[in-house]
Amino acid sequence: MTVRAKKHLGQHFLKDEAIAAKIADSLSFEGYRNVLEIGPGMGVLTKYLLKKDIIVWVVEIDSESIEYLKTHYLHLSDRIINADFLKMDLATYFKGDPLAIIGNFPYNISSQIVFKAIEYRDYIPEFSGMFQKEVAQRITAGPGSKIYGILSVLTQAFFEVEYLFTVPPNVFNPPPRVDSGVIKLVRKKNHTLPVDVPFFFRVVKTAFNQRRKTLRNSLKSFQISDKLKEDVIFALRPEQLSVDQFIKLTKSIAEDGIRDH
Structure with a gap:
């Protein structure tokens, strides 16, 4: 058989x-x-x-x-x-x-x-x-x-x-x-993230949905403040960021106080 x-x-x-x-x-x-x-x-x-x-x-x-x-x-x-x-x-x-x-x-x-x-x-x-x-x-x-x-x-x-x-x-x-x-x-031994995990997922997915654009443009829906947009990271494209940088980016957007609508 x-x-x-x-x-x-x-x-x-x-x-x-x-x-x-x-x-x-x-x-x-x-x-x-x-x-x-x-x-x-x-x-x-x-x-x-x-x-x-x-x-x-x-x-x-x-x-x-x-x-x-x-x-x-x-x-x-x-x-x-x-x-x-x-x-x-x-x-x-x-x-x-x-x-x-x-x-x-x-x-x-x-x-x-x-x-x-x-x-x-x-x-x-x-x-x-x-x-x-x-x-x-x-x-x-x-x-x-x-x-x-x-x-x-x-x-x-x-x-x-x-x-x-x-x-x-x-x-x-x-x-x-x-x-x-x-x-x-x-x-990983420490596999808990210092950010809200569902929000981290949303940031990563939104960034890569327009992977050829810089983060300043691909993350527009999060209505990031002009001050935060001045950070050099927003001039990069998503594939240039390490996992740790994505975590830091998520933290920065969350602390900016504005979620996407």
Whole structure:
């Protein structure tokens, strides 16, 4: 029995055992017991996770994959979650226990998976997995890069990021049309920001929505005072700012006393 890859679910099943083992080894497994694999398919990565001294959970939306896993991984069957990861309340499901995330992520929801991990950052000390290479590079890009953007800043505000290795298309069934990249996120020791987080998100997103403009123009909707606009930072474009500078910028706008209308 094999599982048929479904295009609408963005499925590309990894068939290279060495790469699966390498991804499983990318987590440290320190400070937590629960590991949640997203989209296990036929379990090529799952089997290497099950060799670790951890509690492995898998979340899968594809009923055919669930049947396969229940047949081939009997001791896992009570930890197979038939659900949409993006709709799960991780804090409630895992009773507030820390949880690492791992997987060969469906390309069509991979960015949303990262945003979900950011949302549940208080519970997720580590995160590693496979993305479309372009997305992996975007998450790990630094200031000054053309691909540095919203995803880069919001992820790096809370996690240390590392691009681990590139994976060619031929190790998947069916092969995607692009290379893939495996990355690792480790939550920062101090992952609380000295600013209102939703407001920080709004500042970052508003700045990058018009990334070719200087902040003086892209952040007009915040009705910043003329005095604050004199700050040299407002002459820069968003991709020139580090995460720390975005945090300071958010603080300055908040202290300016005016929110956007």
